[in-house]
Amino acid sequence: MERLQKVIANSGIASRRKAEELILAGKVRVNGEVVLELGTKVSDTAKIEVNGELISKEDKVYYILNKPRGVITSTKDEHDRKTVVDLIEEDKRIYPVGRLDYDTTGLIILTNDGELANRLMHPKNEIDKVYIAKIKGILNPKELMTLKNGVIIDGVKTSRSRVKTRKFDKQTDTSIVEIVIHEGKNHQVKKMFEAVNHEVLKLKRERVAFLDLTGLKSGEYRKLNPKEVATLYGLTANQNKKNK
Numbered sequence: 001m002e003r004l005q006k007v008i009a010n011s012g013i014a015s016r017r018k019a020e021e022l023i024l025a026g027k028v029r030v031n032g033e034v035v036l037e038l039g040t041k042v043s044d045t046a047k048i049e050v051n052g053e054l055i056s057k058e059d060k061v062y063y064i065l066n067k068p069r070g071v072i073t074s075t076k077d078e079h080d081r082k083t084v085v086d087l088i089e090e091d092k093r094i095y096p097v098g099r100l101d102y103d104t105t106g107l108i109i110l111t112n113d114g115e116l117a118n119r120l121m122h123p124k125n126e127i128d129k130v131y132i133a134k135i136k137g138i139l140n141p142k143e144l145m146t147l148k149n150g151v152i153i154d155g156v157k158t159s160r161s162r163v164k165t166r167k168f169d170k171q172t173d174t175s176i177v178e179i180v181i182h183e184g185k186n187h188q189v190k191k192m193f194e195a196v197n198h199e200v201l202k203l204k205r206e207r208v209a210f211l212d213l214t215g216l217k218s219g220e221y222r223k224l225n226p227k228e229v230a231t232l233y234g235l236t237a238n239q240n241k242k243n244k
């Protein structure tokens with residue numbers, strides 16, 4: 001049994017919020033009866049009509065995109081800027097899993113599978129997100145340790161991360177640092193480096209779990225294959241157990 005608004009949203013005809021509006025407006029029938037109650041549980045076999053049209057379950061699609069700079073991670077933008085969804089030719093209503101800043105490049109997953117999206121974003125599942133940051137200055141051992149152990153950003157301590165300096169350039173006083181985190185707080189990597197007084201000059205996400213950008217130039221994307229999707233489900237299967 002699933003909540004009615006979730007089933008409607010999963011069918012791809014509306015967002016969860018829009019589905020709630022449709023229910024409250026009396027536009028939704030379940031097995032012929034108008035349902036006005038949000039959160040009503042419906043079975044797999046229920047006949048659901050929205051505005052008199054029967055809804056059907058939508059096939060799930062999964063993509064990875066190598067996000068270029070200057071594109072926003074959203075489904076639409078009030079200022080009409082290009083979004084990651086605009087870059088992918090797909091008729092189904094897909095959305096990005098997590099967020100990369102406007103000026104951050106690299107790997108982002110897009111799907112219409114809300115279940116997998118939630119699992120991937122849940123920090124308890126400890127999905128690796130690997131970022132390469134070009135920063136101002138060179139991290140000293142104490143700063144490295146501080147970053148690894150977690151820093152306070154927006155009043156909350158980040159969980160442990162893996163950090164290593166890949167290279168540094170004394171002349172330009174910059175370094176290339178790899179940082180692996182499991183969370184997705186707003187501007188997390190930039191704020192973590194800020195907390196140890198290093199500005200992030202460039203940021204790229206190189207890998208999420210086992211997925212990397214091999215073969216994808218900036219702006220290019222590909223579908224995940226069924227084995228990759230199954231592996232992502234497998235990696236996040238402990239969510240409920242771990243949450244208890």
Ligand code: URA
Nearest residue numbers: 100101104187189190
């Ligand atoms: N951390 C950031 O600061 N920005 C991103 O885009 C992703 C992670």
